[in-house]
Amino acid sequence: MRKTWIYPPQSGADIGGLADGLGISPAVAGLLYRRGLTTAEAMDAYLSPGLRRLMPPAAIAGLTEAAGLLARALDARKTVAVWGDYDVDGVTGTAVLLDFLRARGHAPLWRLPVRADEGYGLNVAGIEELAAAGAEVLVTVDCGIGGLAEVARARELGLAVIVTDHHLPGPELPPADVVVDPKLADGPGFDLAGVGVAFFLAAAVNRLLPGEAYDVRRLLDLVALGTLADVVPLGGQNRILAKNGMLLLAEAARPGIHALKEVCGHNPKAALSASQITFGLAPRINAAGRMGRPDDALALLLAPDLDTARPLAAALDAENARRRAEEDAILAEALAQAEACPGRFGLTLFAPHWHQGVIGIVASRVAERRNRPTLILTEDAAKGRLKGSGRSIAGCDLHGLLTEIADVLASFGGHAQAAGLSIAPGDLSRLTEAFDAAAARAIGPQVAPPSLSLDGELSFGEVTATLVREIGLLEPFGCGNPEPLFASPPVSVVSQRFFGENHVAVSLRDATAGVTFRGKAWRMADVIGAQPAGRAVRVAYTPKMSYFSGVPEIELRLRDIGEASPQALKKFNV
Structure with missing residues (x-):
């Protein structure tokens, strides 16, 4: 489908003067201006995103209280358990806290759920296992904001609970001791990824603990990897974290990063662009959670030496190759289904054998190719439901579409461009028709060409x-x-x-x-x-x-x- 090329509006701004004042070319000054940086001061801050420009951790809602609670627990030698998510953001965020806690002399427990068996977020069985293993404090990373029942169970078991998340909260917060989420209040860290929230928590706790402080800047390679992979807006605090973390990714002092760059075909000491990180390093970390167990990805990032890291990196590379082959096979089948219904405004595509771990990627590629909001569903036999992932197109709010047809859905969540959902198997036809009708109402009489x-x-x-x-x-x-x-x-x-x-x-x-x-x-x-x-x-x-x-x-x-x-x-x- 041929794209429409959209040019920026002309401007009467003195781009040449701004360029001369900053010592950059007019072309680059024009790029910055069109990104909303309309003064020399704003451009200079953007071009010089030093760590001195980081916000104080207290700017994140709940973080001061969480740091105090965690520091007191650590000082009392209580056992801390970290619960993360299986994607790159969750794995790197978990690695940040584990690396930090170990460096400060503690031996934390941890858990990353297996996607196919446990699904996203907290679950009661896992919490009970951590409690039985001796956990006294539970800290979540990149999840937990919607885990009301699970957090309540943790509290029943006597655990102090600190929820750190970056997703939009629902109408009711989980009954944790402290909830840390930049989206609870507007602020400079509003768009942080989960790993960014974990980093600021580590930085705040570091200042409160007795003894020699740990240089938390060493964690920025993990922060950059998770931030870039999670597709959060790369301005403000995220730009500072990612830009400085990319310098550490270039050095590859961490054995796991060194080995990961090797299997991607990069010189381990070479600087990488954001796209090389996002489309090279990140998919191999993600593949562990999508195709198998995320534990291997965490073990790689925390590997103490190259002898340990290299076999783990090779295993993740093989998993990623398997993921790509699975993705390509599903994409071909999904596109064939899409082409069989050219009049649809919203696409609902299904096959029982499609792999749960890659349907989100396929939904994104179908939506881009067909320029339609797209749902990809597969069978979740363990739960007796059909499970799906959706992706949308510019100007079409996917979460809004799903909200409009919520009576057809067993569950759903997400945002304007991406969402997850589940339905009863007998409701597939209803979903297909309802989603198409909702998309038609949102898009109008004709789908605009991609641009x-x-x-x-x-x-x-x-x-x-x-x-x-x-x-x-x-x-x-x-x-x-x-x-x-x-x-x-x-x-x-x-x-x-x-x-x-x-x-x-x-x-x-x-x-x-x-x-x-x-x-x-x-x-x-x-x-x-x-x-x-x-x-x-x-x-x-x-x-x-x-x-x-x-x-x-x-x-x-x-x-x-x-x-x-x-x-x-x-x-x-x-």
């Missing part, structure tokens, strides 16, 4: 190594801080080849500038199709530095290829 938001037009002659390095100052890219995307002027296709799993490599020449670049489009071969040599096109692209040949060279990451139509030749000016 790409561009940062303007940039000829190949303007793309230099200096510009690419300056664009790198805006890293990490991700949610809330998209990678800059430019439109080319008309360029001609020199050559094209397909490779790997649906990838395309194209050589393009800007004759006016006298410059030829190579570009790659990942997983887009079926979208782009064959481009004959000599054809005039325009491409939506991001310039990158490639080190594949051993020599740094500029390469384009292509996001779309369009016709070189006259109406598209409008020059962009800030």
